[in-house]
Amino acid sequence: MRHWLLKTEPAVFSFDDLLSAPGRTTGWNGVRNYQARNFLRDQMKKGDKVLIYHSSTEPPAVVGEAVVVREGHPDPTQFDARDADHYDPESPRESPRWFQVEVKAVRKLPRPVSLEEIRATRALAKMALVQRGQRLSVQPVSPAEFEKILALGGR
């Protein structure tokens, strides 16, 4: 089993939105970066544990824990011409370009673990999240890093 971090902008889709979604589950759609796509399509497996991170908010922070409940499959939003933010007219139906997984909320952290706190924690210094210029919205996380974040979050 692997561990992951998924970024989302809470103004678009927050952890609370995930908690209130049917079955506390959603398709993690809208990823339009090939490296992140490859993780979604090839590497994320049912049962993998996921940290949910809020970006472009104050403070940016890991706010909750989720689990992969369905492995990579085509992201339906790429075919939806009404969804201007996600529609990709270049993506062939017979070999879709973009993939999603389904994730289910496990629990909200009692305390968010802020980016500042992550930067200040030696054991988390190697996380992709704090590497210069790193922008990937789907990132692998080591088991130790995953547990450390949960501990900092008061779980």
Add this chain to the structure above:
DNA sequence: GCCAACGTTGGC
């Protein structure tokens, strides 16, 4: 295949 221009991400 190079690389300049442009677009996006996301912290600050």
Add this chain to the structure above:
DNA sequence: GCCAACGTTGGC
């Protein structure tokens, strides 16, 4: 709102 860093596009 700024801008550094990075990815993508497209002319050549």
